[in-house]
Amino acid sequence: MGLLWTILVTIAVGLVIGFLGKAIAPGDRDNIPLWLTVVCGIVGAFVGSYVYYGLFGVADNYPNGDMYDTSRGLDLWRHVWQVGVAAVLVVVAATFTGRHTPRA
Incomplete structure (x- = not known):
């Protein structure tokens, strides 16, 4: 059940x-x-978390923490980084798929 739950949450x-x-x-x-x-969104979540962790490290109360232990509580700035990376990926995906509205 753990793997299924992980897939659904992801x-x-x-x-x-x-x-x-x-x-x-x-x-x-x-x-x-x-x-x-x-x-x-999935790639943006992972890459955004990794970049945020690389720049800011872990919280003081998690000395052996990983990239998800960047603050003591809900880390809104990490989520801002995730959404920002996802926005860049959406722009790249729209560019490469060529499914955009033609200009008049």
């Missing part, structure tokens, strides 16, 4: 972060498919 987090990334991405990025939005 997809749910990817969906939320992907949609937030799509919402803040500049321009018209609504034409990428849902599965690609989820992939951008």
